[in-house]
Amino acid sequence: MDEIYPPDVPNDEPDRFLRCQDALHLEFVALVDRAVAAGWRTDEVLTTIIELADNHALMLTANADLEAALSILKKRP
Template sequence: MSKIPPPTVPEKDPDRFLRCQDALHIEFQDLVERAVQAGWKPEEVLVSLIELADNQALMMEANAEVEAALNILKRRGFRF
């Protein structure tokens, strides 16, 4: 497994997402290839990766919402 290169541009750079895609491309291709070699159809692999990415994004959003709600409660004096 190769090392994913770190960002080389600041967070506000308009090309940052493109640079991230470039950084992940080789690992992504390798993951797809390994799954296909294991017997999965390429379409199954790609749809599964899309679903996994979507679920991860939803989880991150839900966690951020819970964290924000907890911070509000903490500011109001609630103790956990």
């Protein structure tokens, strides 16, 4: 597998999202190809990747919310 290259533009660069897509594209295609080669249908693989991404985003948000709540509680006497 190829290495994912790091960002080469600042955080506020308008094309940063597209550059991230470019950086991940080969790894993404390789993952899909490996899953299909293992016997999964392409539609199953793509739907699963979407679900995994959604669940991961929800988990990150929940963790951030929990950390914020714990921080508030720790400040209370």
